[in-house]
Amino acid sequence: MKFFTPQKNNKVLESLALFSNEVRILMEKLLKQSAWIDCSSSEENYIGVQLLEIGIGRYFAVIDCDNLCNIKDKPAYIKTAVELAIKDQRLPLTYKDIGVCGLAGDEGRQAFFYKIVGKVPPPNHAYAVFKTPGEEHVFIEDPRTGIFDRREKLQSRTNDQVCCFAAAAMFYLCFKAVTEGKNSRSTPELFADLYKSNKLRSLIQNLENKVGHSVATKMQIINSFVKQLEFFENPLTKAKPLPVVLDKLSYADVVRRYTI
Numbered sequence: 001m002k003f004f005t006p007q008k009n010n011k012v013l014e015s016l017a018l019f020s021n022e023v024r025i026l027m028e029k030l031l032k033q034s035a036w037i038d039c040s041s042s043e044e045n046y047i048g049v050q051l052l053e054i055g056i057g058r059y060f061a062v063i064d065c066d067n068l069c070n071i072k073d074k075p076a077y078i079k080t081a082v083e084l085a086i087k088d089q090r091l092p093l094t095y096k097d098i099g100v101c102g103l104a105g106d107e108g109r110q111a112f113f114y115k116i117v118g119k120v121p122p123p124n125h126a127y128a129v130f131k132t133p134g135e136e137h138v139f140i141e142d143p144r145t146g147i148f149d150r151r152e153k154l155q156s157r158t159n160d161q162v163c164c165f166a167a168a169a170m171f172y173l174c175f176k177a178v179t180e181g182k183n184s185r186s187t188p189e190l191f192a193d194l195y196k197s198n199k200l201r202s203l204i205q206n207l208e209n210k211v212g213h214s215v216a217t218k219m220q221i222i223n224s225f226v227k228q229l230e231f232f233e234n235p236l237t238k239a240k241p242l243p244v245v246l247d248k249l250s251y252a253d254v255v256r257r258y259t260i
Contacts, residue, residue: 012212012214013211013216014212016161016210023164026225037085039080040081045065046065047066047078049062049082051091058098059098059099060100063101067105068105068140069105069106069107070120074106075138075140078129079095096134099178102129103126103127103129103164103168106125126163127163128140128141129141130171130175130187132174138187143169154169154200161207162208169229170194172229174194176236193236194235199232199233199235
């Protein structure tokens with residue numbers, strides 16, 4: 001997430017790929033908190049964690065992870081970092097007790113070419129990270145539609161410009177559903193329901209369309225995106241219409257009325 005040059009003033013937007021500091025700004029604006037704890041095991045695998053209290057004794061760990069590319073067990077690495085943050089804050093909680101959400105940088109689709117020459121690929125793609133309180137481990141989800149995957153996700157197959165925004169939308173809407181007490185689904189079920197939302201897909205693809213055309217700065221687009229998500233109708237909490245069921249008497253009345 002450090003691989004594009006900054007946008008020049010008054011120029012057409014060349015990219016919406018975000019630098020590490022811009023990723024953090026996006027997360028802080030969404031969650032309205034900045035209290036990061038450095039829980040990294042090495043400089044090249046930075047991971048910051050902050051703990052959000054969402055109720056009495058209820059917490060979410062927010063993670064900002066720069067690079068998972070050379071980590072073999074990625075969920076375990078995130079778990080270790082969150083446990084360090086829990087210990088640092090002296091909370092009487094276990095990893096299973098709390099929810100986890102955030103963004104992680106990991107390899108993109110060009111990783112294959114790095115691997116065949118024996119190199120570690122760069123973290124060119126952002127992934128959504130989430131687990132509900134009670135789940136054993138985090139799920140790390142690619143918001144981009146796979147090349148051979150028939151399921152439509154949030155990003156198009158060919159575009160890698162807006163991964164940070166797409167992944168942020170995923171973890172944020174899941175976070176909102178859980179913290180509002182309107183969820184009984186597992187994380188994979190939450191992700192699957194988000195992919196069914198045409199409105200959410202349109203929101204992300206409208207961002208894709210800004211690249212090469214808009215004269216807005218990345219920061220202006222970040223601010224606008226945060227506002228849009230705050231007022232976006234969350235497909236995970238949207239009430240489903242109740243089916244209309246006619247009892248036998250009312251159905252008979254309808255038939256009689258239109259057959260006399």
